[in-house]
Every structure is written in C-alpha cells, then in structure tokens.
Amino acid sequence: xxxxxxxxxxxxxxxxxxxxxxxxxxxxxxxxxxxxxxxxxxxxxxxxxxxxxxxxxxxxxxxxxxxxxxxxxxxxxxxxxxxxxxxxxxxxxxxxxxxxxxxxxxxxxxxxxxxxxxxxxxxxxxxxxxxxxxxxxxxxxxxxxxxxxxxxxxxxxxxxxxxxxxxxxxxxxxxxxxxxxxxxxxxxxxxxxxxxxxxxxxxxxxxxxxxxxxxxxxxxxxxxxxxxxxxxxxxxxxxxxxxxxxxxxxxxxxxxxxxxxxxxxxxxxxxxxxxxxxxxxxxxxxxxxxxxxxxxxxxxxxxxxxxxxxxxxxxxxxxxxxxxxxxxxxxxxxxxxxxxxxxxxxxxxxxxxxxxxxxxxxxxxxxxxxxxxxxxxxxxxxxxxxxxxxxxxxxxxxxxxxxxxxx
Numbered sequence: 502x503x504x505x506x507x508x509x510x511x512x513x514x515x516x517x518x519x520x521x522x523x524x525x526x527x528x529x530x531x532x533x534x535x536x537x538x539x540x541x542x543x544x545x546x547x548x549x550x551x552x553x554x555x556x557x558x559x560x561x562x563x564x565x566x567x568x569x570x571x572x573x574x575x576x577x578x579x580x581x582x583x584x585x586x587x588x589x590x591x592x593x594x595x596x597x598x599x600x601x602x603x604x605x606x607x608x609x610x611x612x613x614x615x616x617x618x619x620x621x622x623x624x625x626x627x628x629x630x631x632x633x634x635x636x637x638x639x640x641x642x643x644x645x646x647x648x649x650x651x652x653x654x655x656x657x658x659x660x661x662x663x664x665x666x667x668x669x670x671x672x673x674x675x676x677x678x679x680x681x682x683x684x685x686x687x688x689x690x691x692x693x694x695x696x697x698x699x700x701x702x703x704x705x706x707x708x709x710x711x712x713x714x715x716x717x718x719x720x721x722x723x724x725x726x727x728x729x730x731x732x733x734x735x736x737x738x739x740x741x742x743x744x745x746x747x748x749x750x751x752x753x754x755x756x757x758x759x760x761x762x763x764x765x766x767x768x769x770x771x772x773x774x775x776x777x778x779x780x781x782x783x784x785x786x787x788x789x790x791x792x793x794x795x796x797x798x799x800x801x802x803x804x805x806x807x808x809x810x811x812x813x814x815x816x817x818x819x820x821x822x823x824x825x826x827x828x829x830x831x832x833x834x835x836x837x838x839x840x841x842x843x844x845x846x847x848x849x850x851x852x853x854x855x856x857x858x859x860x861x862x863x864x865x866x867x868x869x870x871x872x873x874x875x876x877x878x879x880x881x882x883x884x885x886x887x888x889x890x891x892x893x894x895x896x897x898x899x900x901x902x903x904x905x906x907x908x
Contacts, residue, residue: 541697572667594845610877619649624693626708658685694721
C-alpha cells in the first residue's frame with residue numbers, strides 16, 4: 502500500500518471513479534443480449550458451452566428436484582443449523598422496514614394515499630466463478646420474500662462438470678426459491694430480462710456479477726428493473742492512533758482477497774500509517790494521511806465507499822458527519838466481514854461512488870407503489886380555480902374541459 506496525502510492525484514482518481522465501461526465489453530454484451538432475445542434457449546446453450554465449457558440440452562437448463570435433493574449430501578457439516586441463525590438475523594432486520602399501504606381523508610372528501618404492492622417476479626443472479634457466493638442467496642432472497650414477491654427465479658453459472666455449488670442449491674431450496682437455472686453471464690441476465698421458452702421474464706434483476714454481468718444489467722434496464730450498476734468491492738477504514746493496527750491490517754488484507762477490490766485507510770496518525778504500510782504489501786489500496794479526523798470524514802464522503810469501517814474510540818461521534826456510504830461499521834469488533842455474512846442487512850451495496858445516490862438492497866427494492874387520489878364534488882370545486890389556471894397556462898384545453906364538464 503502507498504501512503505498519500507489529501508491533495509494526491511491518486512485520490513482525485515478515486516473520487517472520479519465510476520463503473521468501468523469499455524466499448525469492447527459493451528459491444529460483446531449487446532450481441533449476446535440480442536442473440537438471447539432472438540434465439541432464446543438455443544443462445545443460452547451456445548454461450549454456456551462457449552464460456553462455461555458445459556454442453557447442455559434445453560431440458561438441463563433448469564436444475565431438477567432430484568439434483569437439489571442430492572445437494573444436501575454434499576454440505577459442510579452443520580451448515581443448515583448455521584444457516585438458520587443467519588436467516589433469523591436477516592429477517593429480524595428487514596421486518597422493521599416493511600412498507601405498508603396508507604391513505605388519509607379530509608373533511609372535504611379528499612382521499613390521498615399509496616397502495617404498496619410487491620413485484621410479481623424477480624430474478625436473482627448468484628456468481629460462482631472465483632467464489633460461489635452462497636451468502637448472496639439469503640441476502641437477496643430473504644428481503645424479497647418479506648416484501649411478498651410472488652415468484653423468485655435464481656440463475657447461477659455451472660461449474661466445468663455442469664453443476665451448481667450444493668450450498669447455493671440448498672440455501673435456495675430452504676428459502677423456497679421457485680426455479681433455479683444453470684446459466685450465467687450476460688446471457689443469463691438477458692434471459693431474465695426478455696424471457697425464453699424455458700426461463701420466465703422477470704420484473705427486476707438483483708445480485709452482483711463480473712463486468713459482463715453488470716454491463717448486461719445496465720443494457721437491459723428499462724425492459725426490467727435492476728438493483729444497481731455495481732463495480733468492484735470497496736473498503737474505507739477511518740482510524741487514529743488509538744485504533745488497533747492488527748484489526749486494520751486484517752481487514753485490509755481481507756479486502757485484498759477480492760479481485761480488483763479497493764482498500765483505503767484514512768488516518769491522522771503517522772505511526773499507524775507506517776505500521777500498516779509495512780504489513781500490507783498489496784497494491785490495490787492506499788493510506789491517506791490527514792491532518793485530523795474531520796478531514797478523514799470529508800475524504801470518506803467524497804469517496805462514498807461501499808463499506809466504511811470507523812475504528813476510532815468513539816465512532817458514534819464521527820458517524821454524525823457521514824453522508825455517503827453503503828454500509829457503516831462501528832468500532833473495533835464490527836469488521837466488514839460481519840456485514841458480508843451474518844449481521845442482517847444485505848451485502849448487496851452501492852459501489853464506485855454510487856453511495857452518493859444509491860442505497861443497499863432493501864425491502865423497498867421489491868415493492869412498487871400506486872398513488873391513490875379520490876376527490877368529492879365539493880373537494881374538486883374547492884381546488885378548481887388553481888387547477889384550471891395551470892391547465893390554461895400549459896395550453897392543454899382538453900384537460901381544462903375535463904374539469905369544467907363536471908360542473
């Protein structure tokens with residue numbers, strides 16, 4: 502890691518980072534999406550053979566009940582009992598965020614409100630390349646279930662033998678995912694967005710993926726909704742001379758396990774900076790040396806990281822100034838790994854600085870609302886004058902007439 506100062510050009514590059522688009526990737530993904538749109542399952546089979554080196558028939562795209570049952574024989578010991586603890590943590594967090602329909606009525610007979618309705622069908626993408634993200638299954642399925650989504654479809658790329666990781670299958674089965682398909686990449690995203698003879702079209706696609714998956718989600722947005730356009734994972738740590746160096750070093754090294762991940766320590770302690778630098782030789786991060794902790798907070802806000810650890814003695818004081826972060830971890834015993842696996846809030850979080858305007862995955866991602874508007878004759882007459890004036894200013898005479906005709 503390299504020690505830099507707040508005026509460093511490296512820091513300016515971090516501030517201005519975003520989803521790394523490339524014309525080559527865009528064009529390649531666009532062609533894959535078009536093939537799937539036109540040729541459906543045949544295109545999925547073609548690209549699964551090309552990219553995953555697995556030859557499938559149409560019938561094999563969907564994972565069978567027999568294969569799911571067999572997955573239980575290949576689990577890590579005590580996996581199911583461990584999973585139950587995590588599921589309760591996630592559910593307990595999201596139960597507090599359930600959004601309900603509401604309406605109000607005044608004396609004139611005006612009724613206003615919102616009708617909250619879960620999405621009908623969602624698609625969940627679970628990566629399985631460098632690491633099978635078992636945790637992403639429950640981090641996406643559980644909030645969708647609590648929101649009331651009626652149908653959940655999961656896709657994940659097969660391994661070289663044509664199978665999906667048994668832990669992914671078991672979690673999906675225990676959480677009552679409706680359908681599971683062995684398909685990944687941009688072709689899998691396209692299948693969820695447009696639908697094929699085998700795979701149903703969904704209303705929204707959630708879940709992380711590589712640059713091709715992310716670009717595919719960006720391109721299909723509008724045909725269906727997506728959770729967010731995400732880049733490589735990120736961690737920022739704010740610390741001072743009272744922070745425990747070995748905790749910081751361990752967390753930065755954990756972040757370095759992610760290919761292309763960004764790890765940044767922001768501190769006002771030269772001693773801490775030098776110690777961390779001597780232990781962290783990874784080249785995917787920086788140590789920013791600031792004058793004080795307020796400057797550290799300001800820099801963190803400009804970075805808008807996916808994960809932010811505040812490892813000072815009184816983190817609650819600093820959190821008051823935090824405006825941009827996907828998830829905030831308070832104190833020395835709250836490593837980012839806690840949020841990745843067991844704490845409760847979903848680990849599907851905004852990256853690449855998008856924490857300025859995106860939030861982590863929540864129940865509201867799986868709910869849509871319809872505005873409710875009801876007026877009595879008395880109420881319409883009371884608001885008639887401003888309504889007619891605005892319609893007249895806009896020159897929409899038929900709009901104006903639609904009000905006048907009622908009187």
